[in-house]
Amino acid sequence: MLFTGLSGAGKSTIARAVAARLLEQGDLVSVLDGDEVRQVLSAGLGFDAEDRARNVARIAWVAAEIARVGGTAIAAPIAPFAAGRAQARRRAEAAGARFLLVHVATPLAVCEARDRKGLYAAAREGRLPDFTGVSSPYEAPLDADVTVDAAVAAVDEAADAVVAALxxxxR
Incomplete structure (x- = not known):
């Protein structure tokens, strides 16, 4: 399962709520949070298009390995480019996993208002180059299996929609 959306959209929050529901059902679940992956697995990568693609490819590889041993991987990076998301889908399916693309389509203005880390402000001031939604594009998915807007849907409602789609x- 791959969650995609802007920084501050609610990807990790919803992903963790989905994980909790799946754990209650007895599933083996691992959440690959975008910020956490960046600190360890993708430490040293930048935010240009090539490094963003490399980050998503690494996450997809780990997720496929989790699926290969019978677990459910829930990845929540920004994943701004359609090509990287398509590659993640192919990798998951090649590992025998069912892939679900979840677009957390929270509007940019809402994401900026939620910005606890000050990233959007830094990007708008030019101090943070290649920031998705400001100085780097975000290609909204045309092939999402589930789309939720965390500005209008409560976390529980969004998680319920994802679990139902899964x-x-x-089947």
Whole structure:
């Protein structure tokens, strides 16, 4: 399962709520949070298009390995480019996993208002180059299996929608 959306959209929050529901059902679940992956697995990568693609490819590889041993991987990076998301889908499916693309389509203005780290302000001031949604593009998915807007949907409501979609692809 790959969550995609702008910084501050609610990807990690919803992903963790989905993980909790799946754990309650007895699933083996691992959440690959975008910020956490950047600190360890993708430490040293920048934010230009090539490094962003490399980051998503690394996450997809780990997620496929989790799926290969029967677990459910929930990845929540920004994943701004359609090509990287498509590659993640192919990798997951090649590992025998069912892939679910979740677009957390929270509007940019809402993400900026939520920005606890000051990243959007820094990007707007030119201190943070290649920032998705400001100085670097975000290609909204045209092939999302689930789309939620965390500005209008509560976390529980969004998590319920994702779990329902996952149940449908598991059949």
């Amino acid at each position: 149940a449908a692809v598991r």
